[in-house]
Amino acid sequence: MKQWMCGPCGLVYDEALGMPEHGLAPGTKFEDIPDDWECPDCGVTKADFYLIPD
């Protein structure tokens, strides 16, 4: 499981935790999130997230 960070606002998406309150079940891989999903904090799309190195 990986973690991804939103470039503009710094929100972290943790694949292991998902984001149940935003429709993403725990264990949802970033690549499986719909392309039209938006950061719940700032509204950018997946393209503006980057992988957090281990």
Ligand SMILES: [Zn+2]
């Ligand atoms: Zn954001």
